[in-house]
Amino acid sequence: MYKVLKTEGNAKRAEMTTVHGTIQTPVFMNVGTVAAIKGAVATRDLYEIGTQVELSNTYHLHVRPGDELIKRLGGLHKFMNWDRPILTDSGGFQVFSLAGLRKIKEEGVTFHSHVDGRIIFMGPEESMRIQSNLASTIAMAFDECPSSVADIGYVKDSVDRTTRWLIRCRDEMNRLNSLDDTINKQQLLFGINQGGVYDQIRIDHAKRISELELPGYAVGGLAVGESHEEMYHILDVTVPHLPKDKPVYLMGVGTPANILEGVERGVDFFDCVYPSRNGRHGHLCTNHGKINLFNQQYEDDLRPIEEGCECPACRMYSRAYIRHLLKAKEMLGMRLCVLHNLYFYNKMMEEIRDALDNGKFSEYKKSKLDSMAAGEDK
């Protein structure tokens, strides 16, 4: 199901076969929080910009329109008309970051919906049931993501509970996958490594969850306030203790540089709202660094966002036009910028895979980072 095709140092070039098609890794998953990518990006656009995996948020879809409705309508793939893999997160991260007042107990978490304030209870079983209703390709385990400044005692207890929750997730998914009316009976479960910035907790947890022989493992609780160096360090110490023959997913990361560093450390899957959120604000990724289209200097710039880029924005429009749209608050401006940024990310992942295929990742990484750092005018 998961096959490593090539390695270079710790970096892996692999492919993972799922019921919704094969994923070539390393891969960047495109974030469509509520079953749509913000910025008026439609399914057809995703095919055009080279999206392999769409990621949707369990918590958001549970609150609205409701996972039971989505199940009744045939699952997320049918609902949003997307036939490639979908990964759903567990809801845990949103419960701990978005929701109002909450109470954590062994059974799970009680919290207030951020939409209408109603009280919701979610534990491992509830998260699995919701994700089974959504019928995603890959479901994430329900975990606690402790604050990056939590003390070691809290983190240790939290991680132990996350391990117990993981076992409950696995058991519940096995049960759900065996039911007649389950839409995707081959749903896969990824476990999540936690442990804050504490090396030994991370390592012990990685070893412990590896014993469960799940189809994949994520490193969670990063990119939540720690420095890039701390994040790279945690990857350095943790990833070697996750199974080599399973995909590794670095949750919520990150910038193009973060991704290159992650790949070097053995990461297969990435996701982040960075390219779409930045795009909506006119901040664009190029091979010559970031540009902010709101800057006056682009007012009469007839070049595309990036020369040679084959994205739907660059093939059709100038910086001057897109800048005008952004200034006039026209949705089309946001749409074009989001399409460009996601295309840039998806294309970079393709370049990374090609470089790994040719044993030239290290070279590629250096040249990509140098070019982005040099900026446009150099």
Next chain:
Amino acid sequence: MYKVLKTEGNAKRAEMTTVHGTIQTPVFMNVGTVAAIKGAVATRDLYEIGTQVELSNTYHLHVRPGDELIKRLGGLHKFMNWDRPILTDSGGFQVFSLAGLRKIKEEGVTFHSHVDGRIIFMGPEESMRIQSNLASTIAMAFDECPSSVADIGYVKDSVDRTTRWLIRCRDEMNRLNSLDDTINKQQLLFGINQGGVYDQIRIDHAKRISELELPGYAVGGLAVGESHEEMYHILDVTVPHLPKDKPVYLMGVGTPANILEGVERGVDFFDCVYPSRNGRHGHLCTNHGKINLFNQQYEDDLRPIEEGCECPACRMYSRAYIRHLLKAKEMLGMRLCVLHNLYFYNKMMEEIRDALDNGKFSEYKKSKLDSMAAGEDK
């Protein structure tokens, strides 16, 4: 340049050849206020939904990004990457409806920009120069659109001034079209009939401006608060006094029913923000009447907005999904609804042209109105 192909009663089926291609009429122009259709609709979408003519607003583009910038960048067609005809309004309507405090004199109007409050002066010559900078296919004359409740004395004076302004517009456009650095030297001028709800003023004005032998004529100052019956009456008395061998444009109109009534009365060109504005609010046109996707009843409705519709929304998505997007305030929801509504309008115009070609307009009109009035459940 304008050729009537067929008539049925007062209804005309015609075509108009321009430097940017031939327009088949009757036609509905799709409104892209600031050189983009609201709802993240891009050029490629316009080709797909069958748009013949895009309409942009002179006042808006003058204020932002500025018509001189657009000229420097090669004109509106190049700026927005659209190669079919563009009609620009004169700015008059926005000056009289949007702008702050204003003063009308024989030379023109002084007013405050709605964006930054700066004082702008616009008269016939300024409007023509701006539209020449934009290099649209068809430019509209600068007119005053008197309030629908203005008294007869005011309207008479206003219309006389509009006539004098029209002559100045024509002279200025002739001058501009003869200049070396004018982008579109074959820009066409349409005159505008005014006269409020006063039959005789409308008729006298129609006769007077017809003498100028312009490439087309609009009926302005309608759909500004009067009843549909008053509007149809004004068309009944006015259109017969405009030249038969020139296109007639009913400005800012309207609903599907308004358009069918307008065609019956000899109108060739229409434009309105109705389909795009309504679309953004989830109000959709169908052959079985309007539907409001926010209604609970569509929550689990797996049908497309309209069965058999070939628009980009109906080919891909269900009412349930689009409703979810609208409720979650996802831009994609607005985009899909706008695309559907504009497609519906463009398609209806095609049906109207086919019906006229086959001498069956009257039949078509009745059946279309009946079907829309009957609603979905009948």
